[in-house]
Amino acid sequence: MAAGSFAAPPETTAWSRLMVNRNWLGFWFMVPTMIFLVFFLAWPLLLGMWMSMTDMRIGRGGVFIGLENYQYLLEDSDFLNATAFTLVYTAVASVVKFAVGLYLAILLNNHMPFKAFIRAIVLIPFIVPTVLSAVAFWWIFDTQFSIFTWLLQKAGILAKGQYINWLGDPFLAQCSVIFANIWRGIPFIAITLLAGLQTVSPSLYEAATLDGASGWQRFRFVTYPLLTPIIAVVMTFSVLFTFTDFQLIWAMTRGGPVNATQLMATLSYQRGILGGRLGEGAAIATAMVPFLLAAIMVSWFGLQRRKWQQGESND
Amino acid sequence: MTKPTRRSALKGLAGVAGAGALVGSGMTEWAKAWAQASPFKPEAGATLNLMRWRRFVVAEDEQFNKIVAAFTAATGVRVTVTSESFDDMQPKASVAANTGTGPDIFWSLYSTPHLFPNRCVDVSDVADYLGKKYGGWVPVAEAYGKLGNKWIAIPAAINGGYINYRISQVKAAGFNEVPQTTAGFLELCKALKAKNTPAGFPLGRASGDGNSYAYWLLWSHNAAQVDENSKVIIRSAETEAALNYAKSLYDTFIQGTAAWNDASNNRLFLSGELGLTANGISIYAAANASNDPKQKEIAADMDHAYWPIGPAGKPTEIQLCFPMMAMTYTKFPNACKAFMAFMLEADQFNPWLEAAAGYLTHTLNAFDNNPVWTKDPKNKVFRDASKRSLVAGHRGKLDEKAATAMADFIVVDMFASFCTGRETAAGAMQLAERQLQRIYR
Numbered sequence: 001m002a003a004g005s006f007a008a009p010p011e012t013t014a015w016s017r018l019m020v021n022r023n024w025l026g027f028w029f030m031v032p033t034m035i036f037l038v039f040f041l042a043w044p045l046l047l048g049m050w051m052s053m054t055d056m057r058i059g060r061g062g063v064f065i066g067l068e069n070y071q072y073l074l075e076d077s078d079f080l081n082a083t084a085f086t087l088v089y090t091a092v093a094s095v096v097k098f099a100v101g102l103y104l105a106i107l108l109n110n111h112m113p114f115k116a117f118i119r120a121i122v123l124i125p126f127i128v129p130t131v132l133s134a135v136a137f138w139w140i141f142d143t144q145f146s147i148f149t150w151l152l153q154k155a156g157i158l159a160k161g162q163y164i165n166w167l168g169d170p171f172l173a174q175c176s177v178i179f180a181n182i183w184r185g186i187p188f189i190a191i192t193l194l195a196g197l198q199t200v201s202p203s204l205y206e207a208a209t210l211d212g213a214s215g216w217q218r219f220r221f222v223t224y225p226l227l228t229p230i231i232a233v234v235m236t237f238s239v240l241f242t243f244t245d246f247q248l249i250w251a252m253t254r255g256g257p258v259n260a261t262q263l264m265a266t267l268s269y270q271r272g273i274l275g276g277r278l279g280e281g282a283a284i285a286t287a288m289v290p291f292l293l294a295a296i297m298v299s300w301f302g303l304q305r306r307k308w309q310q311g312e313s314n315d
Numbered sequence: 316m317t318k319p320t321r322r323s324a325l326k327g328l329a330g331v332a333g334a335g336a337l338v339g340s341g342m343t344e345w346a347k348a349w350a351q352a353s354p355f356k357p358e359a360g361a362t363l364n365l366m367r368w369r370r371f372v373v374a375e376d377e378q379f380n381k382i383v384a385a386f387t388a389a390t391g392v393r394v395t396v397t398s399e400s401f402d403d404m405q406p407k408a409s410v411a412a413n414t415g416t417g418p419d420i421f422w423s424l425y426s427t428p429h430l431f432p433n434r435c436v437d438v439s440d441v442a443d444y445l446g447k448k449y450g451g452w453v454p455v456a457e458a459y460g461k462l463g464n465k466w467i468a469i470p471a472a473i474n475g476g477y478i479n480y481r482i483s484q485v486k487a488a489g490f491n492e493v494p495q496t497t498a499g500f501l502e503l504c505k506a507l508k509a510k511n512t513p514a515g516f517p518l519g520r521a522s523g524d525g526n527s528y529a530y531w532l533l534w535s536h537n538a539a540q541v542d543e544n545s546k547v548i549i550r551s552a553e554t555e556a557a558l559n560y561a562k563s564l565y566d567t568f569i570q571g572t573a574a575w576n577d578a579s580n581n582r583l584f585l586s587g588e589l590g591l592t593a594n595g596i597s598i599y600a601a602a603n604a605s606n607d608p609k610q611k612e613i614a615a616d617m618d619h620a621y622w623p624i625g626p627a628g629k630p631t632e633i634q635l636c637f638p639m640m641a642m643t644y645t646k647f648p649n650a651c652k653a654f655m656a657f658m659l660e661a662d663q664f665n666p667w668l669e670a671a672a673g674y675l676t677h678t679l680n681a682f683d684n685n686p687v688w689t690k691d692p693k694n695k696v697f698r699d700a701s702k703r704s705l706v707a708g709h710r711g712k713l714d715e716k717a718a719t720a721m722a723d724f725i726v727v728d729m730f731a732s733f734c735t736g737r738e739t740a741a742g743a744m745q746l747a748e749r750q751l752q753r754i755y756r
Contacts, residue, residue: 057715058409058431072753077746143571144588161511167574168519170737254402254520257573258731273406275723276430276715278413 052283069283101189126187134251141166170260196230236299346389357650367422371597378670419645426718428468435467436641442466450680468638472675475700484590493620504567512590517575518731535625541711565734596673634704676700
């Protein structure tokens with residue numbers, strides 16, 4: 001190489017600089033996830049919202065009709081009943097699931113023989129496929145072949161030929177599907193809260209006991225405050241799962257009798273897929289979004305003020 | 316194309332094995348000759364996926380699989396058959412139509428092809444060929460198969476649904492036979508209830524039996540959901556009369572009918588809890604095929620009758636049509652056509668119709684003389700199912716709107732909401748009217 005001559009350094013473009021810029025590095029790592037979320041979450045959601053403003057039918061496109069689907073639904077008694085029942089279904093089932101789940105968790109938190117085995121047994125309703133348990137409940141609540149009816153007849157409380165119209169009576173059918181949802185949902189809450197209880201330091205209980213705290217006070221002032229963040233997360237999930245339930249209703253009642261057990265999700269399917277009115281079905285599904293957002297917001301703001309979120313004491 | 320499952324693969328293999336077993340048999344020889352002469356030539360290398368309704372009569376299914384195997388042996392086209400319950404057929408077909416992927420042939424229920432007519436292959440040539448060869452189609456088949464002048468599906472068969480009753484219980488209630496008027500029929504149901512052997516008809520989500528019952532109630536009282544110009548006329552004195560009649564009947568029923576699906580009445584009748592219902596011949600076929608003496612006893616003690624005639628003064632039945640449609644996304648439309656034509660040729664169709672033992676009724680006039688209609692007198696009423704049936708959407712056209720109204724259970728729900736006391740007659744009619752007006756706008 002001749003003195004004084006040297007190869008010019010390669011041109012660095014703005015793009016290549018950006019590729020290695022430390023400030024941008026985090027963004028580059030996030031891109032794959034962002035693409036995944038946009039394609040599989042945001043895009044279908046936006047498409048659904050767009051569809052809800054069209055008169056799209058199965059097998060052919062639709063034209064933009066603005067809020068007409070929503071206007072129709074606001075005067076549609078089936079939709080209003082489904083919305084009301086979805087709220088009742090979610091509220092009743094969630095409250096009972098929480099109460100029983102918490103009670104079970106506290107019981108399972110005690111030392112007892114065969115602890116691991118009993119905990120595994122408790123999980124069974126949760127791990128059985130939903131459709132299978134729903135079909136089992138369909139039999140359990142069958143008007144003529146119900147095990148309950150059979151037991152009551154054997155016990156002499158019901159005469160032979162007398163039945164309880166579990167799934168044929170609108171109110172009883174609503175009670176039956178709520179019962180089935182509770183049975184299925186309790187283990188999830190119980191086991192998750194149990195995990196939370198395991199993290200509570202025994203020394204806190206010892207200190208409380210030394211201070212003369214009663215059982216109730218130990219729960220109220222030690223267990224409950226420390227469990228609150230877990231409760232918030234679990235109940236958010238539980239409410240979301242319950243509100244968007246579909247399988248259980250579809251396998252047990254198909255939304256019947258007379259649409260009495262129709263949830264928003266099942267009605268959306270009935271109108272959109274079976275009835276072929278995709279636009280209307282999408283509108284019903286989109287109408288669920290505000291309720292779901294509200295449930296998320298409640299837990300979000302509930303958790304905002306938690307110290308552990310700022311890393312002060314990490315649960 | 317649908318992703319082949321282990322089950323469908325096995326079925327496909329069974330079909331191929333069956334085809335192997337058929338080689339050299341008369342059926343295959345005939346099939347090969349047919350394939351040579353047939354105007355419908357499958358594409359080279361064609362394979363077909365066919366989704367059908369789940370059978371209620373085992374022998375029918377076995378005979379159908381023989382047809383599939385013979386077709387494969389004759390043409391080399393492998394056909395994979397999957398079956399789904401009645402309730403799941405329409406949603407699956409709808410989703411496939413919308414996404415443009417799925418089975419090549421759907422063999423579905425009622426007016427499903429009319430939900431997405433532009434997704435169905437034009438099969439007018441197949442329909443014309445079969446119609447000319449076999450004495451023409453019955454009117455109801457034309458109604459279900461055609462849209463305007465174009466055939467969008469081949470209505471392979473009709474499933475007749477008629478009154479199934481226990482002979483001894485009807486006699487014990489003081490009747491020699493099922494009365495053929497709606498007024499007399501109500502008296503019979505009252506008498507059956509008094510004897511603690513009640514009747515029952517579905518008012519729940521039963522695609523087949525529920526719609527059959529609800530439309531019979533409506534039409535027998537001279538009411539309809541729309542008139543000839545597709546104007547909604549459900550709110551009428553005739554509908555109110557039908558509602559009141561339905562309520563009187565409902566009060567005599569066994570409990571639980573508002574929750575029934577298509578299988579509920581079969582189950583209850585065969586358990587001996589139910590004295591009278593409406594159904595295909597599948598209850599009788601199942602009882603006959605059973606080795607259980609109790610079931611045999613039920614088979615011997617049951618018979619079938621036509622639907623009673625109401626103020627309309629003529630038969631007002633809606634029978635379940637099974638139209639077979641090829642989807643426009645298929646790569647092998649000619650293979651689809653060849654299969655449809657092959658299946659309805661007399662050499663295939665006659666044994667299949669016999670195997671169905673009355674569960675299926677032919678839609679081509681030439682099959683009136685099939686021995687199945689004379690072999691057992693209890694089959695006889697089902698022979699007329701396709702000739703007596705009215706069409707979904709009656710008095711208006713059978714179109715996408717009529718199909719939607721049926722798929723949405725609007726008429727079933729109208730009767731159910733009044734019978735269960737959730738709505739007044741006026742309220743139930745108003746609700747149905749509003750939903751129908753939206754569909755028929």
